[in-house]
Amino acid sequence: MNLLDPRxxxxxxxxxxxxxSVFIMLAIVVPTIIAILGFAFWFRASxxxxxxxxxxxxxxxxxxxxxxxxALTVILLGGVAWIGSHQLDPAAPVAGTGSPVRIxxxxxxxxxxxIYPDQRIATVNALTVPAGAELNFQLTSSSVMNVFFIPQLxxxxxTMNGMVTKLNLRADNEGKLQGLSAHxxxxxxxxxxxxxxxxxxxxFPDWVAATAKTDAVLNEDAxxxxxxxxxxxxxxxxxxxxxxxxxxxxxxxxxxxxxxxLLSDAGRPNRGGHDAR
Amino acid sequence: xxxxxxxxAIPFDQPIxxxxxxxxxxxxxxxxxxxxxxxxxxxxxxxxITSVDHKRIGVMYILLASVMxxxxxxxxxxxxxxxxxxxxSQGYLPPEHYNQIFSAHGxxxxxxxxxxxxIGLMNLVVPLQLGVRDVAFPTLNSVGxxxxxxGALLVNLSxxxxxxxxxxxxxxxxxxxxxxxPGVGVDYYAWxxxxxxxxxxxxGINLVTTVLKLRTRGxxxxxxxxxxWTTLASNLLIVAAFPIxxxxxxxxxxxxxxxxxxxxxxxxxxxMMFMNLIWAWGHPEVxxxxxxxxxxxxxxxxxxSGKALFGYRSMVLATMAICVISFMVWLHHFFTxxxxxxxxxxxxxxxxxxAVPTGVKIYNWLFTMYGGRIRFATPMLWAVGFMVTFIIGxxxxxxxxxxPADFMLHNSMFLVAHFHNVIIGGVLFGAFAGFEYWxxxxxxxxxxxxxxxxxxxxxxxxxxxxxxPLYIAGMLGMxxxxxxxxxxxxxxxxxxxxxxxxxxxxGVICQIMQLVVSIRNREALRDRTGDPWDGRSLEWATSSxxxxxxxxxxxxxxxxxxxxxxxxxxxxQSLEHDEPEYQDIEMPRNSPTGFxxxxxxxxxxxxxxxxxxWMVILGGLGAWATFVVFAxxxxxxxxxxxxxxxxxxxxxLEERRSLVSMAGIV
Numbered sequence: 001m002n003l004l005d006p007r008x009x010x011x012x013x014x015x016x017x018x019x020x021s022v023f024i025m026l027a028i029v030v031p032t033i034i035a036i037l038g039f040a041f042w043f044r045a046s047x048x049x050x051x052x053x054x055x056x057x058x059x060x061x062x063x064x065x066x067x068x069x070x071a072l073t074v075i076l077l078g079g080v081a082w083i084g085s086h087q088l089d090p091a092a093p094v095a096g097t098g099s100p101v102r103i104x105x106x107x108x109x110x111x112x113x114x115i116y117p118d119q120r121i122a123t124v125n126a127l128t129v130p131a132g133a134e135l136n137f138q139l140t141s142s143s144v145m146n147v148f149f150i151p152q153l154x155x156x157x158x159t160m161n162g163m164v165t166k167l168n169l170r171a172d173n174e175g176k177l178q179g180l181s182a183h184x185x186x187x188x189x190x191x192x193x194x195x196x197x198x199x200x201x202x203x204f205p206d207w208v209a210a211t212a213k214t215d216a217v218l219n220e221d222a223x224x225x226x227x228x229x230x231x232x233x234x235x236x237x238x239x240x241x242x243x244x245x246x247x248x249x250x251x252x253x254x255x256x257x258x259x260x261x262l263l264s265d266a267g268r269p270n271r272g273g274h275d276a277r
Numbered sequence: 278x279x280x281x282x283x284x285x286a287i288p289f290d291q292p293i294x295x296x297x298x299x300x301x302x303x304x305x306x307x308x309x310x311x312x313x314x315x316x317x318x319x320x321x322x323x324x325x326i327t328s329v330d331h332k333r334i335g336v337m338y339i340l341l342a343s344v345m346x347x348x349x350x351x352x353x354x355x356x357x358x359x360x361x362x363x364x365x366s367q368g369y370l371p372p373e374h375y376n377q378i379f380s381a382h383g384x385x386x387x388x389x390x391x392x393x394x395x396i397g398l399m400n401l402v403v404p405l406q407l408g409v410r411d412v413a414f415p416t417l418n419s420v421g422x423x424x425x426x427x428g429a430l431l432v433n434l435s436x437x438x439x440x441x442x443x444x445x446x447x448x449x450x451x452x453x454x455x456x457x458x459p460g461v462g463v464d465y466y467a468w469x470x471x472x473x474x475x476x477x478x479x480x481g482i483n484l485v486t487t488v489l490k491l492r493t494r495g496x497x498x499x500x501x502x503x504x505x506w507t508t509l510a511s512n513l514l515i516v517a518a519f520p521i522x523x524x525x526x527x528x529x530x531x532x533x534x535x536x537x538x539x540x541x542x543x544x545x546x547x548x549m550m551f552m553n554l555i556w557a558w559g560h561p562e563v564x565x566x567x568x569x570x571x572x573x574x575x576x577x578x579x580x581x582s583g584k585a586l587f588g589y590r591s592m593v594l595a596t597m598a599i600c601v602i603s604f605m606v607w608l609h610h611f612f613t614x615x616x617x618x619x620x621x622x623x624x625x626x627x628x629x630x631x632a633v634p635t636g637v638k639i640y641n642w643l644f645t646m647y648g649g650r651i652r653f654a655t656p657m658l659w660a661v662g663f664m665v666t667f668i669i670g671x672x673x674x675x676x677x678x679x680x681p682a683d684f685m686l687h688n689s690m691f692l693v694a695h696f697h698n699v700i701i702g703g704v705l706f707g708a709f710a711g712f713e714y715w716x717x718x719x720x721x722x723x724x725x726x727x728x729x730x731x732x733x734x735x736x737x738x739x740x741x742x743x744x745x746p747l748y749i750a751g752m753l754g755m756x757x758x759x760x761x762x763x764x765x766x767x768x769x770x771x772x773x774x775x776x777x778x779x780x781x782x783x784g785v786i787c788q789i790m791q792l793v794v795s796i797r798n799r800e801a802l803r804d805r806t807g808d809p810w811d812g813r814s815l816e817w818a819t820s821s822x823x824x825x826x827x828x829x830x831x832x833x834x835x836x837x838x839x840x841x842x843x844x845x846x847x848x849x850q851s852l853e854h855d856e857p858e859y860q861d862i863e864m865p866r867n868s869p870t871g872f873x874x875x876x877x878x879x880x881x882x883x884x885x886x887x888x889x890x891w892m893v894i895l896g897g898l899g900a901w902a903t904f905v906v907f908a909x910x911x912x913x914x915x916x917x918x919x920x921x922x923x924x925x926x927x928x929x930l931e932e933r934r935s936l937v938s939m940a941g942i943v
Contacts, residue, residue: 001754001764003685011685018682025672032639036664039646043582044653053648057585062644067591070636077679078626084681085622090615144452145548147613147688151754155684158614160549161451161542165615182613182688184445184758186452187372193763256542259456 001151001178007198008170009094010154017084021077028073090155091166096134098201103127104246105139107146107159107181109229109257110188115218117243119208122218124226124236128197128211130204131174137167140250142227143257147182150196156182164250171198191231211237218245220254227257280888281461286439293374297351298437327867329415330825331400334422336719338397339712341422345389345429350785352382354778357743361775363761364768375760376443377462381432383446384466387562388473389429391700394708395569396425396480399508402715403484405816405823406502408493408832408839411865413486414479416907419871421480427875428473431882435465439886442466445758447555448529450540450548455533463533464886467526472882474523481515484508493815495834499593502814502838503579503586506593507572510600511565517604518561525554549614556607564603567699568596570707571638574660577710578642580810581657582649585838588641595634595641602631612680613687621680628678632671639664639671654810655729659710662737666702670695673748691751694744701740709736709788717809721821722802728791736784743777746770806936807929813841820929826862826917829926859923863914870907874900 004019006012043050086092104115105127115122127150129135139148141159148167149156157167171177181192199207216222218238223245226232248254288294312318325333355378359368370378404412412418435441442462444453453463488509492501529551531537538544540551579586586592608616608624642664651657673695677683686692709732717723750770755762795802808817818840819828836842881896883889 001766003752003754014681014685017679018676018685021676021679021682022672025675029668029672032643033665033668036639036643036646036661036668039643040651040661043646043649043651045583045650050650051648052583052650054584056644056648057587057589059588059644062640063588063591066588066637066640066644067633069640070633073636074626074629074633074675077629077675081625081629081679081681082622084679085625086618088681088684089618089621090613090684091617143542144457145449149754149756151685155681156613156687158611160614163549178754178764180754180756182756184376184452186457187376187443190372190759190761252543256451256456259459 003151005152006154007152007175007177008154008172010088010169011152012154013084013088014154017080017088021080024073024077024080028069088155090157090168092168094134094168094170096170097132098130100134100136101129101204102136102138103129105137105148105159106246106249107139107141107148107185107192108227109143109186110191111226111230111232112148112179112181112192112194113142113223113226115240115246116208117240117246119212120240120243121208121211121214122238122240122245123211124232124234124238126195126197126235127179128199128204128207129171130201131171131198132201133170133204135169135171137169138246138250139165139167140246142249143259144185145183146185146192148179149182150177150179152177153196158183161256162250162252171196174198174200186229188229188231195235212239214239217241220245220248223249223254229258229260278889280884280890282438282887282889286461286887287437288440291374293370294436298433301433302437323867326872327419327869329411329419329865329868329871331404331412331415331418332719332823334418335397335399335401338393338400338422338425341426341429342390342392342394342397342708345385345393347785348433349382349385349390350782352378352385354782356382357771357775357778359760360762360771361768363759364765364771365761365763367761370760372760373440373443376758377441379758380442380445380448380462380466381435384442384470385429385432386700387446387566388470389425389432391566391704391708392477393425393429394712395511395566395704396421396477396484398573398708398711398715399484399504399511399569400480401719402711402816403487403505403508404491405718405819405827406505406814407488407491407496408815408818408828408834409487409491410827410831410862412483413491414483415865416868416870416913417479418483419868420874421476421478421483421871423871423875424476424479424878425473427879427882428469428476430879431465431469431472431886434883435462439465447559449555450529450532450546450551451542453529454541456541461886463529467530467533468882468885471523471526471530472878474519474526477515478519478523481512481519484512485516488512493828493831493834496839497834499590500834500837500839502572503575503589503592503596504569504572504814506596507568507575510596511568514561514565514568514600514603518558518565521554522558522562525551525558528554549611552611552614553607556610557604560607560610561603563696563699564599566704567707568599570663570704570711571596573707573711573714574642574663575638575645576814577656577660577714578645579838580714580812581652581654581660582646583652583811584645584649585813585841586641587644587647588637589837591637592641595637598634599631602627602634606631609678609683611687612683618680625678625680625683629675632675632678635671639668654713655724655726655733656710656714656810658730658733659706659713662733663702663706663710666706666737666740667699670698670702673698686751688756689751690747690755690757693757694747694751697740697744697747701744706736709733714810715816717804718807718816718821718823720799721804722795722799723804723809725791725795725798725802728787728794732784732787732791734784735780735787739777739780739782739784741777742780743774746773746777750774805929805932807933808840808936813838815839818843820932824922824925826864826922829859829862829922830857857926859919859926861919862917862922864917866913866915868907868910868913870903873903877903 177196219241877899884892
């Protein structure tokens with residue numbers, strides 16, 4: 001999950017900006033650190049060679065330089081930030097080959113539901129995408145906040161109940177990646193890591209067809225069962241009953257997921273702690 | 278009768294908190310019994326608990342901070358061990374326990390370590406530096422301290438009765454709402470902060486008023502020591518920002534107690550509103566903490582370089598610039614919420630702009646050292662260690678202010694490393710520097726240098742070994758607050774961080790040893806002159822520890838570095854040996870108001886947490902009655918007769934004169 005090993009254009013651009021910014025700053029930080037250590041060492045009281053200048057307490061030139069150096073650095077970096085924010089806005093389109101794949105991600109307590117409305121399928125904790133195509137994510141949450149993040153594909157984004165956030169990504173190489181939630185969401189939070197399978201665009205329709213053969217159907221009732229608090233170890237797959245399911249969730253036509261109260265103990269990880277209720 | 282409270286609140290099935298809480302309880306009881314049996318109770322009551330002397334209150338703040346540092350540090354050790362062992366396993370802490378620990382760690386370290394430490398130092402030092410006898414509102418000062426202590430007490434109470442929040446230290450809704458956190462944890466969190474928040478606010482009002490209204494003759498704004506300036510800036514921020522926190526938590530509590538919908542998922546609640554409000558307080562908060570530390574380093578670098586602070590006016594400007602800009606950057610805490618490119622870019626650039634005055638400060642300290650005669654006493658080691666460490670923290674800080682970089686680093690271990698880099702490297706190093714620097718002033722003897730330097734080196738090294746691996750883990754995609762994980766690449770770095778924690782712990786042990794050794798050798802370390810470091814500002818112009826009235830005469834200030842100026846003039850003009858004409862001094866009387874008020878506030882807070890409504894009314898009425906009784910007081914000052922002032926002052930005056938004349942000859 002190395003951020004410096006990007007597998008898509010968004011991650012590549014983000015990490016380039018990250019690395020460039022570090023180097024821009026190192027250009028003044030390293031000399032400053034050396035100067036601090038150097039001055040501290042040279043002007044030690046026990047060094048007879050150092051000239052004591054108790055009256056050197058103001059110098060207009062030095063002041064100008066010390067205000068100018070950080071100011072110039074910030075102007076440069078500010079430009080990077082301005083351009084970067086616009087080009088790499090999570091909602092900005094990403095060029096890709098073939099038709100874009102729409103994916104609607106819902107963070108549940110404590111699993112990820114990925115709905116493919118056009119393919120009329122859905123998966124849990126495993127995201128399968130074709131290489132090279134633009135991936136249009138719409139994201140929401142069934143209950144508390146989470147952050148959707150696939151480190152090697154780039155930008156993360158919050159998921160919030162009653163709201164939809166947008167994120168566009170692209171995966172360039174086939175292979176297995178990992179995603180996670182980057183915002184603490186309760187006891188099962190560490191279990192919110194998910195698999196990302198990037199497959200060839202030719203294999204993608206086959207995968208869709210194979211997935212659509214499953215017996216499990218995702219409708220409102222199945223979704224309500226799924227959104228109960230608990231950890232899901234299996235990579236479940238569903239046929240999607242109603243392609244508007246995501247909208248029903250995002251607009252709260254399906255009410256937010258229940259908290260721990262409505263739940264039997266069995267579904268929660270490592271129960272047994274005291275609960276002061 | 279007892280609301281939600283019953284025996285199930287005591288975690289009999291959870292050995293760790295029970296044993297930890299039990300040990301603390303036994304320790305507190307043992308200390309109490311020792312105090313009572315030895316007959317120290319009247320002394321403690323009259324000289325400390327009811328004291329309205331800013332120096333005593335400052336010391337008590339620092340004591341509170343130090344004790345809570347041990348608690349917060351224990352949490353940190355447990356977290357580091359958990360993440361070191363919880364690879365493909367559950368580790369030794371179940372989620373509901375681990376989640377409480379990181380929430381408590383953050384809450385304690387910010388509100389009950391960093392805040393009381395810097396407020397304590399400001400209390401102790403600022404009136405002395407301004408050349409005045411006390412803060413503006415001495416009794417209010419005592420109330421502020423005791424309310425802070427109430428908050429700390431409630432947080433620790435949650436260890437044995439009930440639970441603490443499992444939501445992280447900012448308790449983001451909807452996770453912190455009743456539907457997802459039905460336990461009392463969030464209530465402990467919120468009421469602790471509401472009560473201690475009142476304490477912080479009154480401390481802020483008090484210090485702002487003190488700096489603005491109580492300065493000795495000739496102490497113009499542009500002659501104030503830099504620590505007074507940063508105190509002013511920091512407390513202005515407290516006055517402006519803490520009401521936001523109070524209001525935000527009040528809204529959360531209304532949601533939880535009365536079914537309001539400020540931040541719920543349902544009925545039009547908005548979690549992003551909470552994010553904005555909490556960070557509108559939260560970002561100024563980090564400057565509330567770090568500005569006083571900047572002030573401390575300014576004093577330390579200047580004193581130990583034997584030079585006035587380089588570019589004083591530039592420093593003042595930088596301080597006030599940080600004070601203002603710190604209110605305009607809060608959104609950088611959630612660039613990844615989809616705010617849109619213009620908003621993100623503007624807040625990113627605003628955040629970077631803060632780096633300009635901060636950078637200027639670094640360079641001004643650098644040029645203060647240039648041409649100096651630097652003595653590497655322990656405070657100066659902390660200062661140099663700070664400058665190096667803080668620059669690295671500044672670099673990573675500006676990095677996460679670049680939105681596209683933050684899209685990768687938000688909430689990651691990289692971020693965790695960044696803010697520890699600035700909070701430990703800035704605030705904690707500053708607090709330690711201030712502690713070493715002003716300890717002789719507060720207690721009349723110096724701290725042992727050998728243990729002090731060991732403490733520095735272990736802490737300095739330990740910091741890097743702990744937090745550099747976290748930077749790397751963040752670059753490997755690791756997010757924060759994971760109770761366990763399956764990614765092999767993260768594991769070695771978690772091991773290394775745990776090892777670093779061990780080194781940091783040795784640093785803390787050295788710090789404790791330093792205190793023990795110094796108290797044992799206090800006669801040898803005695804400071805009779807009141808000026809052990811060859812200081813420059815007015816706190817060194819009185820004895821160590823200062824008399825209750827601080828100065829027999831209000832000093833007359835004629836320039837920057839007031840005391841340095843006086844010493845130079847005394848040397849040049851040969852000393853006046855005539856006896857000054859002492860006068861009666863009026864000082865505020867001690868008052869139990871603060872302690873009693875906090876006692877009732879504790880009862881009220883506890884009752885609110887557990888929904889024991891009759892007790893809430895009792896506590897509330899008690900606190901109000903205490904205030905009324907205080908407001909009806911007839912006498913609030915007593916007079917120290919001139920003869921007594923003279924007797925106290927003469928002793929120190931002789932020592933001081935001999936010191937100045939000796940220095941004059943050399």
